[in-house]
Amino acid sequence: MISYVPKIIYVDPSVLNSPITKHILASYPDIPVEMSATQPKFLNEADRFKDPLLEGKKRLWITKNNGKLLKKCGASTSRLSNMVCCNYYILDFAFNCHFECVYCFLQEYTNQPLMIVYANIEEMLASIQETLDCSTSNHIRIGTGEMADSLALDHVTGFSKHLVPFFAKQKRAFLELKTKSTEIGHLLNLDPKGQTVIAWSVNPESYVSQFDLKTASLEERILAAHQCVKAGYKVAFHLDPIIALPDWKGAYQDLIDQLLDQFEPAWLSLGALRFNKTLKNIIRKRFPRNPIVTGEMITAPDGKKRYVRPLRQDLYQTLLSYIQRKTKKVPTYFCMETETVWQKTVGYQPASEQDLEAHIVSSVALSS
Ligand code: SF4
Structure with missing residues (x-):
């Protein structure tokens, strides 16, 4: 895994006294700092x-x-394409990531090519509290891993030192920190009281080395997951994106066996590779020899490029069968999939997003 060291740090004076800003500046004592009340001029010169x-x-x-x-997660707000959603909330704490996953959708934000950390942590916590106070749900999942990896810079920002204790006091909400890193140092000194789940996005090791550039290897992620379990965290895994290379069956069977022989995850998600058309062109330009864009894909009703439905169903049915051979206890769901795929793959679709949300958290809700 490549550690992040910036060549310059721009600081908005309005967050100079934030504990997040102070943590970052203390972590990089030798990096030049420039105060910048407006957006850094690099954005106009990129x-x-x-x-x-x-x-x-x-x-x-x-x-x-x-x-x-x-x-709310983008899938929850896209009603047009019959997506089955899980009522997931996203805390917008940062933007961009120093890892280079070939398929990462953040590459589409070409007008924002900076690493951005939002330091107004007090307002973030107040916003979460307000949402919880207004919600009737008993098990809200809130994640940070949408516009950035949840933990890749945690050793530098210290976000987890604010979020984990906040959620430890909640009875009706879970924090999910989703990552491809091993930056768990702060987590090991905190008591999550059952309310924080550390989730790794995983793929077979040979896929990680081809597509998840600069991230932790599968083996390193698994080692970090063991350390988190030992420190009192529940862990989860996202098999996402599932990539249909010629050897996918054997590769995913080995991966699932490896995970379920060692862990009883809070949940597993499955999500087949998908991306916007513009992203495909960016991938071709940035990673010209990468095999990820070579398979046959169609444009789905949500506008995304996806594998054809029979292949997606085959991927999901096969991976589900591998999982069920090992365990029937781990809640498993499809991420950003259509009602049709749910119906054709498992013969039902969740009745509502609250229904799916309750299914996903069923193992952690029982034990917390
Ligand atoms: S870890 Fe996530 S956010 Fe970072 S490059 Fe990979 S897909 Fe993008």
Whole structure:
């Protein structure tokens, strides 16, 4: 795994006194710092670089998120395409990631090629509390791993030191920290009281080395998961994106056996590879020889490129059979899939997003 070291840090003066800002600046005592009340001018100059995305990642901007801090997952708000949703909330704490997963959708944000950390942590916690106070759900899942990896910079930002204790006091909410890193140092000194789940996105090791560039290897992720279990955390795994290379059956069987021989995850999710058309062109440009864009894909009603439905069903049915050979106790769901795929694969679809949400958290809700 490659550690992140920026070449410059821009700081918005409005968050200079935030504990997150202080944590970052103390972590990088030798990196030049520039105060910047407006967006750094690099954003207007990025186009002159051969790979603006790569160049932008070398610059870290600590600022304030003035938008909606806690929002519903994109799938939950896309009603047009009959997606089955799980009532997931996302805390917008950062944007961009120094890892280079070939399929990462963040590459599409070509006008924002900076590493951005939002440091207004107090407002984030207040926003979560307000949502919890207004919600009638008994098991809200809130994650941070949508526009950034949840933990890749945690040793630098210290976000988990605020979030884990906050959720430890909650009775009706779970925090999910989703990652491909091993940055769990802060977590090991905190008591999650059953309310934080650490989730690793995983793929067979040979896929990780081809597609999850600069991330922790599968073996390193598994070792980190063991350390988290020992420290009192529940762990979960996302087999996402599932990639249909010619050897996928054997590769995923080995992966699932490896995981379920060692862990009883809080949940497992399955999500077949998908991306927007524009992303396909970006991948071709940035990773010209990568095999990820070579398979046959169709444009689905949600506008995304996806494997054809029979292949997706085959992927899900096969992986589910591997899981069920090992255990029937782990809640498993499809991420961002259509009602038709649910029906044709498992013969039903969740009655509502609350129904699916309750299914996913059933193992942690019982034990907390
Ligand atoms: S870890 Fe996640 S956010 Fe980071 S590059 Fe990979 S897919 Fe993107």
